Amino acid sequence: MEPFDIAGVLLAIAAVLAYVNYKFIRLPHTIGLMLLSLVISLLLVLIGQFFPGIEEAASKLVAAVDFDEVLMEIMLGYLLFAGSLHVNLNDLAKQKFVIGLTATLGVVISTFLVGGAAFC
Numbered sequence: 569m570e571p572f573d574i575a576g577v578l579l580a581i582a583a584v585l586a587y588v589n590y591k592f593i594r595l596p597h598t599i600g601l602m603l604l605s606l607v608i609s610l611l612l613v614l615i616g617q618f619f620p621g622i623e624e625a626a627s628k629l630v631a632a633v634d635f636d637e638v639l640m641e642i643m644l645g646y647l648l649f650a651g652s653l654h655v656n657l658n659d660l661a662k663q664k665f666v667i668g669l670t671a672t673l674g675v676v677i678s679t680f681l682v683g684g685a686a687f688c
Contacts, residue, residue, distance in 0.1 A: 574633055575642040 582601060585608075589600030616623030660667070 571634065571638045571642055574638055578643075579646075 585601050585604040586597060589595055589597065589604060593600050593603070595603065612622070612626065616626070
C-alpha cells in the first residue's frame, strides 16, 4: 500500500470510530477514539489467537508501512490543521508575552545545545 492509501484508510477508520463514539458512547472525542481503537486492537489480538493467518497479515501490513513517511509527510499537516481549529485566538493574544518569551528561550537554548554538541 502507498502511504497516501494508508493515511486514507486510517482517516476512514477514525471517522467511523468518531461516528460510533458520537452516536452511542458519547465520550469526549479524543478519549472515545482512543478507547474504541484500544478495543479494536484487543479484538484483533484475540482473533489472532484463534486464526493465526490474521496475525500474519497484520504483521505484513505493519511491516510494509513506512511510519516516518506516513506521519511526517502526510498526516502531520492534517493533525496540525485540526489542532489549530481549536485554538482560541483571544486566549492566545492574552498569553503573547509568555508565548514569545518561551519560544525565544527555547530557540536560544536549542541553538546552544546543538551548537555545543556539534562543536564537541
